[in-house]
Amino acid sequence: MGKKRIYELAKELNVSSKAILDKAQEKGFDVKNHMSSLGSNEERQLRETFSNKGSKTTTGNKNQSSQAKPAHSTQSAKPAQNHDHRQNTGSSQTAHNRSQSDSSNHSNGQNHANVSHSQSSNRNQSANHSQSTNRGQSNNRSQSSNNNRSQSNNNNRSQNSNHSQNNGNSNNANRGGSGRFGGSLNSGNGHNSRNNRNNRNNNRRRNNFAKKYSKKNQRIKETNHQKGAPERKNKALPDTLVYQVGMNAQDLGKILHREPAEIVKKLFMLGVMANQNQSLDKDTIEILAADYGIDAKEKVEVDVADIDKTFEEESKNTDHLESRPPVVTIMGHVDHGKTTLLDHLRHSHITAGEAGGITQAIGAYQVKHKSKTITFLDTPGHAAFTEMRARGADITDITILVVAADDGVMPQTIEAIHHAQAAKTPIIVAVNKIDKPGANPNHVMEQLTEYGLIPEDWGGDTIFVQISAKFGKNIDELLDMILLQSEVMELKANPQQHAAGSVIEAKLDQGKGSVATLLIQQGTMHTGDPIVVGNTFGKVRTMENENGKEIKKALPSTPVEITGLSDVPEAGDRFVVFDDEKTARAAGEERAKNALMEERRSKNTVTLDNLFDTMKEGEMKEVDVIIKADVQGSVEALANSLKKIEVEGVRVNIIHTAVGAINESDVTLAEASNAIIIGFNVRPTPQAKSQADQDNVDIRLHRVIYNAIDEIEHAMKGKLEPTYKEEVIGEVEVRDIFKASKVGTIAGGMVTDGHISRDSKVRLIRDSVVVYEGELGSLKRFKDDVNDVKQGHELGLTIENYNDIKVGDVIEAYVMKEIPIE
Numbered sequence: 020m021g022k023k024r025i026y027e028l029a030k031e032l033n034v035s036s037k038a039i040l041d042k043a044q045e046k047g048f049d050v051k052n053h054m055s056s057l058g059s060n061e062e063r064q065l066r067e068t069f070s071n072k073g074s075k076t077t078t079g080n081k082n083q084s085s086q087a088k089p090a091h092s093t094q095s096a097k098p099a100q101n102h103d104h105r106q107n108t109g110s111s112q113t114a115h116n117r118s119q120s121d122s123s124n125h126s127n128g129q130n131h132a133n134v135s136h137s138q139s140s141n142r143n144q145s146a147n148h149s150q151s152t153n154r155g156q157s158n159n160r161s162q163s164s165n166n167n168r169s170q171s172n173n174n175n176r177s178q179n180s181n182h183s184q185n186n187g188n189s190n191n192a193n194r195g196g197s198g199r200f201g202g203s204l205n206s207g208n209g210h211n212s213r214n215n216r217n218n219r220n221n222n223r224r225r226n227n228f229a230k231k232y233s234k235k236n237q238r239i240k241e242t243n244h245q246k247g248a249p250e251r252k253n254k255a256l257p258d259t260l261v262y263q264v265g266m267n268a269q270d271l272g273k274i275l276h277r278e279p280a281e282i283v284k285k286l287f288m289l290g291v292m293a294n295q296n297q298s299l300d301k302d303t304i305e306i307l308a309a310d311y312g313i314d315a316k317e318k319v320e321v322d323v324a325d326i327d328k329t330f331e332e333e334s335k336n337t338d339h340l341e342s343r344p345p346v347v348t349i350m351g352h353v354d355h356g357k358t359t360l361l362d363h364l365r366h367s368h369i370t371a372g373e374a375g376g377i378t379q380a381i382g383a384y385q386v387k388h389k390s391k392t393i394t395f396l397d398t399p400g401h402a403a404f405t406e407m408r409a410r411g412a413d414i415t416d417i418t419i420l421v422v423a424a425d426d427g428v429m430p431q432t433i434e435a436i437h438h439a440q441a442a443k444t445p446i447i448v449a450v451n452k453i454d455k456p457g458a459n460p461n462h463v464m465e466q467l468t469e470y471g472l473i474p475e476d477w478g479g480d481t482i483f484v485q486i487s488a489k490f491g492k493n494i495d496e497l498l499d500m501i502l503l504q505s506e507v508m509e510l511k512a513n514p515q516q517h518a519a520g521s522v523i524e525a526k527l528d529q530g531k532g533s534v535a536t537l538l539i540q541q542g543t544m545h546t547g548d549p550i551v552v553g554n555t556f557g558k559v560r561t562m563e564n565e566n567g568k569e570i571k572k573a574l575p576s577t578p579v580e581i582t583g584l585s586d587v588p589e590a591g592d593r594f595v596v597f598d599d600e601k602t603a604r605a606a607g608e609e610r611a612k613n614a615l616m617e618e619r620r621s622k623n624t625v626t627l628d629n630l631f632d633t634m635k636e637g638e639m640k641e642v643d644v645i646i647k648a649d650v651q652g653s654v655e656a657l658a659n660s661l662k663k664i665e666v667e668g669v670r671v672n673i674i675h676t677a678v679g680a681i682n683e684s685d686v687t688l689a690e691a692s693n694a695i696i697i698g699f700n701v702r703p704t705p706q707a708k709s710q711a712d713q714d715n716v717d718i719r720l721h722r723v724i725y726n727a728i729d730e731i732e733h734a735m736k737g738k739l740e741p742t743y744k745e746e747v748i749g750e751v752e753v754r755d756i757f758k759a760s761k762v763g764t765i766a767g768g769m770v771t772d773g774h775i776s777r778d779s780k781v782r783l784i785r786d787s788v789v790v791y792e793g794e795l796g797s798l799k800r801f802k803d804d805v806n807d808v809k810q811g812h813e814l815g816l817t818i819e820n821y822n823d824i825k826v827g828d829v830i831e832a833y834v835m836k837e838i839p840i841e
């Protein structure tokens with residue numbers, strides 16, 4: 020049987036999920052929302068709690084009142100968790116009652132020493148009090164400590180149905196006797212004899228459990244009594260202290276619903292000197308929990324900063340899946356009509372009732388068609404699409420490829436196809452401008468077959484729709500096809516969980532601060548949600564839909580514009596809603612710090628230099644390659660040869676080929692797909708070059724096809740030799756010679772140009788002729804070894820394995836530098 024979720028239990032017990040959730044959190048269970056699952060023990064505890072609640076009216080158990088509202092004293096009661104606790108509780112109650120009924124009972128003395136609990140008895144037994152206190156505590160030290168112990172249990176986790184009557188009575192007595200709320204002390208007396216019997220049995224068990232802490236407890240309680248500690252309105256303790264190592268008294272106080280000072284005091288009594296802010300170790304926390312009479316459980320630390328993981332987990336959640344609208348991106352060649360199509364859709368199919376209400380464009384919008392919703396990303400072009408992918412956000416479900424019927428397949432059409440195919444999104448072809456005189460839709464269809472886009476009529480599986488974006492022809496048919504495709508894809512999300520998704524765009528607004536357009540991919544987002552977005556964090560202060568209308572919640576596939584973030588995130592960043600603001604802040608700050616320390620992109624870019632290692636790590640089965648060349652013939656020749664290379668089951672996968680210079684789009688695609696770009700007789704544009712440098716994209720330029728193939732093959736076999744270039748860094752003029760028997764010839768001189776470093780290579784030049792090349796043996800300033808000597812400074816040096824240095828020689832220092840991409 021699977022674990023029960025909160026909402027399921029709620030349904031079963033016929034109470035609200037929130038009530039269960041609150042109770043579970045109060046008990047310290049690790050649950051986040053109604054979807055959280057419960058362990059069997061946790062489930063049982065909750066069942067007991069709620070079935071007790073349910074029986075309130077019939078049993079008349081007075082426990083319930085302590086359950087229903089916060090306890091008024093340290094005796095605050097909470098339903099017991101297990102058998103042992105019940106026993107403890109029962110006994111403690113009985114011990115208590117006994118003190119009321121039996122004036123000669125030594126426990127009176129102990130009651131006297133006890134905290135407010137004992138006041139209930141004391142009032143009733145004022146006559147007994149002095150007698151009983153005289154009955155030496157020393158005789159009954161262990162007895163009294165047991166009772167103390169049990170009282171602490173009693174205080175914290177008392178009644179259950181088994182002894183509910185007793186408890187009800189004794190509690191009543193406790194409360195009544197406290198003097199704060201009045202009430203009769205006698206109300207419980209009728210059950211005392213039964214309590215006494217229980218008590219005797221249970222005392223024995225208690226003995227063992229409590230022995231360890233008894234003396235300390237006794238001391239604490241005595242101290243409290245002496246001071247006449249006022250009763251505090253403490254909330255009930257949780258049944259389990261769920262802690263993390265390193266928590267301090269303040270943290271624990273929050274979980275235990277106790278003042279930090281009380282925790283510090285307790286620790287002190289347990290022999291641990293710590294202030295409220297000092298971190299505590301595992302043992303101390305566990306002892307503390309035991310002293311409170313509750314279990315302790317270490318919380319497994321989750322890396323809150325790893326929002327990608329959280330995002331993945333949220334995405335994988337298969338509960339409560341409901342259909343969600345498809346997210347569509349429009350791509351195509353320049354001027355083929357992408358913007359016209361987007362505009363047409365935006366104006367003709369916006370949500371009913373909101374017509375004319377468009378106040379702003381937020382990078383995405385939704386259209387209604389046949390009472391279904393479709394989300395369009397309002398950023399036409401594959402560059403934006405691939406940039407998002409490069410940042411890890413695969414948010415597009417369907418790509419609309421717009422091809423003008425009068426122009427046919429053009430370079431950016433092909434790029435768009437490759438970008439969409441690399442992202443593995445299905446393509447619907449919109450053959451546009453069919454109204455134009457020169458339109459030839461069939462020709463477009465024919466051309467596209469070359470790229471694997473074959474119409475259904477011709478035996479393929481690509482949907483083609485012939486449209487006129489300008490005149491709105493067949494737009495409804497296109498929307499039909501989008502809905503059909505999305506139905507096939509069974510796009511689903513769980514609206515019942517925390518929201519998670521991606522940033523579409525973000526900016527800094529002078530008035531509003533950071534403004535981000537987010538696409539919700541999972542869950543439902545609410546205003547006020549604590550959120551981490553990329554490396555920023557905050558709380559969703561305001562949320563608007565694409566028409567600038569304030570909304571309070573947003574479902575999956577909805578684009579929203581939010582404010583309230585600490586900084587401006589980047590397009591493609593992921594966001595995740597957290598349980599609480601503190602964790603969101605911690606995660607956001609951690610992420611910002613990590614981002615500073617580590618350049619995200621340099622981590623996993625594949626270059627020919629690291630190709631072999633990456634392959635060895637088993638991360639790759641295919642080496643993605645983009646080929647750009649001067650003529651189509653070279654593109655094909657190179658592509659065919661590369662495809663034939665096969666090394667250890669890894670093969671070359673050509674994701675894009677084209678004629679022309681290597682452009683920014685190529686680099687973006689390479690980065691998003693972890694591909695290597697090969698340029699044959701072409702060069703990168705300056706922008707592409709700087710983007711490639713920035714993104715660590717490997718561009719290899721060749722003039723001979725054989726070299727290109729050779730290089731890739733060598734890289735795949737791990738035999739690629741890096742190429743180095745010599746760089747002269749400085750010159751030294753030799754002005755003196757010293758001979759030392761142990762070290763050989765020492766040259767004294769001056770750096771006349773640049774500098775010389777300890778690890779530089781040297782070349783000895785005499786009368787413009789190189790007489791020796793080698794390594795430095797030592798480099799000194801006066802008597803000290805140094806790493807570097809700059810121009811204008813004197814030095815002493817030796818050359819490794821070479822002594823024939825003469826005054827007037829010039830020593831050239833140089834280093835070998837790896838050649839960067841041209």
Ligand SMILES: Nc1nc2c(ncn2[C@@H]2O[C@H](COP(=O)(O)OP(=O)(O)OP(=O)(O)O)[C@@H](O)[C@H]2O)c(=O)[nH]1
Pocket residue numbers: 351352353354355356357358359360399451452453454455486487488489490
């Ligand atoms: N006749 C006709 N013209 C169209 C149609 N669709 C677009 N156009 C025209 O084609 C031109 C280019 O359209 P855009 O929508 O700007 O094309 P685009 O693909 O967004 O272009 P870029 O944003 O530059 O990439 C405009 O003058 C449009 O009016 C159509 O269906 N029929």
